[in-house]
Amino acid sequence: MTLALLHKILLIAPSWIGPLMSIATGTEQADAGAHGGEHGGEHEGDHGGMAHLPSLIHVIAKYVGGPDWMVAWINVIYAFAIALFLCIVAGRVYAKRQMIPGPLQNFVEMLVEGMYNFIYSILGKDAKQYTPFLGTLFFYILAMNWVGLIPLGHSPSTSLDITVSLAVLVFLYAQWTGMRRLGIVGYLDHLAGEPRNAVTWAMVPLMFPLHIIGELAKPLSLSLRLFGNITGEDVLIAVFVGMGISILAFSPVGIPLQFPFYFLGLLLSAVQALVFSLLSTIYILLMLPHHEEHEPETA
Amino acid sequence: MEHFGSMLALAAPFGLGLAAVGSAYGIGRAVGSAMEAMGRQPEAAGKIQVAMIIGAAFIEALTIYVFIAFFVAMGKLA
Numbered sequence: 113m114t115l116a117l118l119h120k121i122l123l124i125a126p127s128w129i130g131p132l133m134s135i136a137t138g139t140e141q142a143d144a145g146a147h148g149g150e151h152g153g154e155h156e157g158d159h160g161g162m163a164h165l166p167s168l169i170h171v172i173a174k175y176v177g178g179p180d181w182m183v184a185w186i187n188v189i190y191a192f193a194i195a196l197f198l199c200i201v202a203g204r205v206y207a208k209r210q211m212i213p214g215p216l217q218n219f220v221e222m223l224v225e226g227m228y229n230f231i232y233s234i235l236g237k238d239a240k241q242y243t244p245f246l247g248t249l250f251f252y253i254l255a256m257n258w259v260g261l262i263p264l265g266h267s268p269s270t271s272l273d274i275t276v277s278l279a280v281l282v283f284l285y286a287q288w289t290g291m292r293r294l295g296i297v298g299y300l301d302h303l304a305g306e307p308r309n310a311v312t313w314a315m316v317p318l319m320f321p322l323h324i325i326g327e328l329a330k331p332l333s334l335s336l337r338l339f340g341n342i343t344g345e346d347v348l349i350a351v352f353v354g355m356g357i358s359i360l361a362f363s364p365v366g367i368p369l370q371f372p373f374y375f376l377g378l379l380l381s382a383v384q385a386l387v388f389s390l391l392s393t394i395y396i397l398l399m400l401p402h403h404e405e406h407e408p409e410t411a
Numbered sequence: 412m413e414h415f416g417s418m419l420a421l422a423a424p425f426g427l428g429l430a431a432v433g434s435a436y437g438i439g440r441a442v443g444s445a446m447e448a449m450g451r452q453p454e455a456a457g458k459i460q461v462a463m464i465i466g467a468a469f470i471e472a473l474t475i476y477v478f479i480a481f482f483v484a485m486g487k488l489a
Contacts, residue, residue, distance in 0.1 A: 233457065333472055340475030343482075387468040390461065 163350035167266035187271035194255045194268070198248075223251070234393050235400070242396055245285065249278070250389035253338065257381030260346050261374055267342050275339040279331035282392045287327070290399035302399070303327075330395055334388060341384045345377045416488055423484040430477035437470040 169186045172178055182189070205220045213221060227247035232239040253269065260267030268274045291299045305312060305319035312319075352370035360366050445463035449456045 234461070336479060337468065337472045337475050340478045341471075344475075344478055383464070387464060390465060391468065394465065 163347055163354060164266075164270070165260075165346070165350045165353060166264070168264040169266070171264065186266060187268040187274055190259060190266050191256065191268040191274055194259060195252065198251060198255060227251075231393055234390075235397055238400060242393070246389050246393050246396075249282070249392060250385050253278070253388050254382060254385035257342050257385055258378070260342065261349075261377050261381070267346055269338055269342040270346050272335065272339050275335040276331070278338075278388075279335035282334060282395065283327070283331040286330075286392070286395045286399050289396055293400055298401070330391075334391060338384055338388055341380060345373075345380050349373050349377060419484055419488055423481050423488075427474075427477050427481045430474045434470055434474040438467050441466045441470065 167186060167190070169182055169189060173183050201216075201220070205217050208214075209217060224243075224247065227250060228239060228243045231243050231246055235242060256269045256274070257267055259265040260270065290302060294302055301307075303320060303323045304316045305323065307313040307316050349370045352373060356367045356369040359369075442463060445459050448459050452459075
């Protein structure tokens, strides 16, 4: 019943809804009128069938034109633009730092101090060494996730290339931290499960591959979690935008059906950025020497 | 195998929903227990919250794996 109704709606949709939907969801549908009934609900974009909102790059490539690599490199372009933005903000604040901070400096100091206190509550006295990396990771991922929510924006974290490279970076940094802080012997000892008596030595052939697989699974789960969450959120919003536009078939104005999901997106993006940096912190913590049991006082 | 597409179209969202049910149950239990613990010991709320978020991330990752598998299956459909 409902399906038949939907089919009817898609059939009677005026021909100009097709191009509008293709603009809104970034797909190329040359002849929406003829295929409206069959393909109206399916978006065959360049992302393997996933709906997505148009970004500035898509719009420029479609209406102004540009080099061919522009759309293919969209994630890299946005990732570098966000990195550049963060660098400029940080550079400006650092160059013009004052004893009595202005509004921007005050805000940035608040963010950095909050990040430091958060990492201090986990790493203790090592926090000062690792806050620059982990804090940058958090704000970079947060910015990448949130850019997808603003109009003409696009989340670079909807691409596996970006999330995998971040996760591999964390993996290499954690391994390097382990080798440096524990020494090569201590690192291998850590991977072997720290054998100290006959029973644990007998367990080494089991523990060693287990630890190796465990280490390799960490970047996999980190990258897939970020990619899946942000892609899901962006596809959800794009699908609801498409639904709001197909309402134009029997209503003079479209309805912003995606509106409630922006709040969900804001929350989810922040949680995913937090989880990514939190888990990176924990992976580094696991690689630090832990014989001295320091209890960090709550900061 | 002529009904391959329709079987996949039925099975892939169903599997995703099944995974979501399991994850919802797990996260519900984890967050519920964390809330209870925070109510008992409000001074430890920060530590409990961090542990809760990590646990929730691990549980939720399972649904995300199914979600990615779903997208792979949907790519085969088109």
